[in-house]
Amino acid sequence: MKKLSVLELFAGVGGFRLGLEQTQKYEVVWSNQWEPSTKTQHASMVYEARFGTENHSNKDISEVAAADIPDADILVGGFPCQDYSVATTLQNSKGLIGKKGVLWWSIHRILSEKKNPPKYLFLENVDRLLKSPSSQRGRDFAIMLKSLDELGYAVEWRVINASEYGMPQRRRRVFFLGYHTSTPIYKKLMKAATTDWVQNKGVLAQAFPVNENLEKQQCFSIEEDLVSLSNNFNKDEKISPFENSGVFIKGKVFTAKTFPGFDGKRTVLKDVLQKQDVPADFYISEADFPKWEYLKGSKKEQRTAKNGYTYNYSEGAMIFPDALDNASRTIITGEGGKSPSRFKHVVQTKNGLRRLTPVELERLNMFPDNHTQLEGISNAKRAFFMGNALVVGVVEKIGSALYNVISSLE
Structure with a gap:
């Protein structure tokens, strides 16, 4: 055929x-x-x-x-x-x-x-x-x-x-x-x-x-x-x-x-990690670490809405850093950028804690390495593509x- x-x-x-x-x-x-x-x-x-x-x-x-x-x-x-x-x-x-x-x-x-x-x-x-x-x-x-x-x-x-x-x-x-x-x-x-x-x-x-x-x-x-x-x-x-x-x-x-x-072979998060050539700006600075820890942690606190209404807010802790011996969590469109976030992936490497690179995000969706690399396309935009991809x-x-x-x- x-x-x-x-x-x-x-x-x-x-x-x-x-x-x-x-x-x-x-x-x-x-x-x-x-x-x-x-x-x-x-x-x-x-x-x-x-x-x-x-x-x-x-x-x-x-x-x-x-x-x-x-x-x-x-x-x-x-x-x-x-x-x-x-x-x-x-x-x-x-x-x-x-x-x-x-x-x-x-x-x-x-x-x-x-x-x-x-x-x-x-x-x-x-x-x-x-x-x-x-x-x-x-x-x-x-x-x-x-x-x-x-x-x-x-x-x-x-x-x-x-x-x-x-x-x-x-x-x-x-x-x-x-x-x-x-x-x-x-x-x-x-x-x-x-x-x-x-x-x-x-x-x-x-x-x-x-x-x-x-x-x-x-x-x-x-x-x-x-x-x-x-x-x-x-x-x-x-x-x-x-x-x-x-x-x-x-x-x-x-x-x-x-x-x-x-019951076949399973690929896990550590299998997709780049061994080298990870730019320094993907690593989390010591100054930012408490923000990441707070956002990833469990919370029970009072918050105030813009209209002045006060309410009780609670959420459970997330695994931090992400488990390397399991498949990754779902990639979302906001995965890129340096700012601390509850939902971005963070991995522990021998050089410290860091976010995932565009190549690693591509691998999690089983795309070829650097498929989204193009002049004029930022790393944050590349992450956005993978958050939308299948x-x-x-x-x-x-x-x-x-x-x-x-x-x-x-």
Whole structure:
């Protein structure tokens, strides 16, 4: 089977592309990266420096015509986490239009307007998507499932913590795959027992095996139109009906809690540390040490808000410095810069306590060393990229499994 052609949306610095191209089974034919809040398009600059400018778009995706996007086998992207509610129906439109600027609806628009929509979807988001918003737990995910159902796709999803499969960072993300009705996978899923798909036969189960226990299994239907779902789904319930794994086909949800089945080699924080060439400004000065210790420590104290309101504040201690014999904590976008912080990583080395370097942050996401190094890109910006990125190894494993299942059926 030939390589599958890929549209990469919300490309960032290219994590999806790296993961898919490492399998040697995919070829990105068009990509888009646009950061609405900045004048200088730093992520797009890095993307173009690594992969070239050909077929790369640095425009607001909501303004790119579907006709200007080439046909491809698969659409991939880690789209921003926003409020996905449905604003309105528009007369004479092909369905429902969500809130302006919410980028899920840009994916929806492209899929609905393309004459030959991609047969497969491979999307990623933060795992709280399955539980948001707090007033209607699970509503946002239900809207996505239903909107994809109306466009002719079945969906399987799984929350994957990269460290539970031996990768160097504890990073939990929900990955979901869409299969168009025209594909052999869709037909296979239609005939499969849903429990068997989630545990064994599905693409995600083949990429990331689970153990035999399935907990909190449930089935339910999503039959309302999108506006009704937006207004009424799971209203005032405390718990989302979506577990960390599931499938959705023809309006029917099967969901269950799965547990990772992995006993292979594990990469830990000390494995990614640079042995030399660490600039002096990454080391913590003695003068700053008490601030770091305070921020990382436990607290029970009275605080006063700007409006004068006094309240009791408490939080537990964090491991300080970070444990070297475990996978790292999740990288966040504020990881860069010298200022003391509760959430930045600090490691003990023979030369003293220090923050993580951009190369170490890249390694925690399984990017090549210095992937984000470019003239005009600060270390803090490089850290920001990694706080937004995904773990490349997760994409590679899912990409390989998806290709293998497709080729076995065609």
